[in-house]
Amino acid sequence: MPSSSDAEISSAGFVELVRSRDTPLESRFVFLAVFCIVIVGTASLLTVRRSGVQAFELPEALTNLATQLSNARDEIQLLQDIDLLAPNPDRAALIEAELTPFEQPDILEPEPGCLVFDRDPYLVRFQQLSPGTSDWGIFWLDEREATEIDHALHIAGDGESLCEDHGEWLRYEVNPK
């Protein structure tokens, strides 16, 4: 005979009476708790994944070029500090200064301070961030977008768009300073 309370003392000891169904309020709490766990878990996974990918988002095929360009950036700064390189060097000046990455044949120079390396299926851009400074950025474009731009480039016959940022280029930066 169920009593109005959830537990009673009998001769066998303490007996807990369990209802066959939760109350609607309890069901809502359980649902809410599960929902919160799923949301927090997903958000944490995304955060961890993003922070882990940051340094490795560069395709392995571009690792060496990124290394060479990072070295070139340090050398441009040093050579400008000791007045051995002009403030706005073009490709010829960079080659003259024995900066080896710029000797490679597959480089476009659509405009001053902007050099684009064609590393099929990627494009890598080395660009002076503000004229007269030694601040250069390294950007790259993934295969699908590179193919579209490459296609557009062939049609337009004009490389200037490669130096403009429409949000499709990714900036490579492990440690900017």
Next chain:
Amino acid sequence: MRVVAIGIVLLSVFGRAVAEADSRIQVGITLHPYFAYVSNVVGEHADVVPLIETGFNPHSYTLSPADIARLQTMDVLVVNGIGHDEFALEAAERLGLPDLVVLNANEDVPLLGTAASPNPHTFVSIDAAVRQVYRIAKGLSAVDPDHAVAYRKNAYAYAKRLRKLKRPLQETLINKDISEVKIASTHNAYGYLLQEFGLTVSAVVEPAHGVLPSAAQLQKTIDTIRSLNVDVLFTELNMENNYVETIEKETGIRLFHFSHMTHGEYSRYQVEEEMTHNLDKLQEALLYAVSAQTPP
């Protein structure tokens, strides 16, 4: 009177030399290549102190009391920091040395591998070595700003010397098609160097450095080498790998030995000397592979 004047001048020069020696920073290193990098960056302006003595394998090394005493005298400790000198990082953290600056040479090197497990062999390369040299120069300039200009200039001069080592091989390869050359290596130490010449590794034999493959892993490697038609296998100098001969016998692959650059006496010239050896071996291997692929 003249004798007194000369004496004063000599004392002054001697005093200045003693003061200069006292103010020199002590820069510790954990691995052989970093001795060369740091020595070439600091020149005469700092002392370079190896944390461990020669003759020990730095892989899974445990510091001795003498090593710990040395660590406590250092102003800066230059580390690989991505898996080749955990012993030093753990010791520095455990000792809690408040004045010790730990300089991670790989801090801004684009790495191969994954975030959880980067390939730590950035020192078996030229471009990644130069990247580290510049990182070291920047880090030491912050600690010792009086010599910052010298450190940067020395780093640049050393970088140029290192890059120059690549020239003969680059010139040899100008008219050679190496796009079909297939390479295997005993452990994954040569990825950075090979990438500088547009090469990748098709098969890696050892599961980890110095860890011998099991019979099943060895068989799988032999099968991979056969199926991919791998031309050459790079293995490590100064390391006995009997299983490599089995691979050679079973597949007919040609062996070439690279230096891992973590053995022998500490020397400022070690990287240049041993990298010259590696590049000579790479040239020999590539010429062999290209000639083997060319129909008679």
